[in-house]
Amino acid sequence: MKEYSNKEIKVLWNPEKCIHARECVKGLPEVFCRDSTPWINMQGASSEEIMKIVDRCPSGALTYEKVGSENRKSANSTCAKIKVMKNGPLLVEGGCSLTDNEGKELAGQGSYALCRCGGSGKKPLCDGTHTKIGFDDTK
Numbered sequence: 001m002k003e004y005s006n007k008e009i010k011v012l013w014n015p016e017k018c019i020h021a022r023e024c025v026k027g028l029p030e031v032f033c034r035d036s037t038p039w040i041n042m043q044g045a046s047s048e049e050i051m052k053i054v055d056r057c058p059s060g061a062l063t064y065e066k067v068g069s070e071n072r073k074s075a076n077s078t079c080a081k082i083k084v085m086k087n088g089p090l091l092v093e094g095g096c097s098l099t100d101n102e103g104k105e106l107a108g109q110g111s112y113a114l115c116r117c118g119g120s121g122k123k124p125l126c127d128g129t130h131t132k133i134g135f136d137d138t139k
Contacts, residue, residue, distance in 0.1 A: 006042040011054060011064050013040065018061035019089060019113045020128040027053040058091050059126070060111025087137050089113035089126035098124070 002013045024032035031044035031053070042050070054062045080096035091113050092098070098107040098114075106125065113126035117135035120127045129135075 002040075004038060004040040004042050005067065006047060007067065008047040009042075009051065009064050009066055011040055011042065011050060011062060014061050014063075016061075016122065017059050017107065017112050017125065018128075019059045019126045020131075021058050023056045023058060024053055024062060027056055058085070058111070059089075059113040060093070063110065084116075084137075085113075087135055088130050089116050 002015070004011045004013070025034060028045055028049060031041050031050055033039055033041065051064055054064045057063075080092065080094040083091040083093065085091055091111065092107075093111045097105055098112065099105050115123050115126045115129070116137065117130040117133060119129035119133050119135070121129065
């Protein structure tokens with residue numbers, strides 16, 4: 001888990017959950033830039049703008065919390081919902097954890113993406129391989 005902060009909020013990035021949908025980069029490139037180090041520039045926009053873009057993260061790899069609070073926030077932190085993405089993963093949103101056959105938690109409460117193409121190197125989680133292999137869910 002990587003943490004980036006300004007005086008108002010902390011943005012947390014979990015690279016293991018990231019499916020590289022690029023909602024952050026497309027939505028607020030002055031904050032989220034993969035070619036920069038660090039890749040998140042918390043001074044690039046207001047906290048409100050940053051929170052709005054973090055809420056668009058489909059996998060839940062990006063979350064935020066207000067400074068001084070321990071409650072992580074994302075748009076998908078309420079009841080559980082599963083959404084089928086066209087030619088992509090199953091997005092699990094909300095209060096649903098994922099455990100393996102031995103009871104070890106693979107993904108906690110919040111959002112994550114499940115592989116549907118069979119090509120992920122992080123199964124059962126999606127790693128974005130569906131894009132590279134041209135997965136077509138109509139076949």
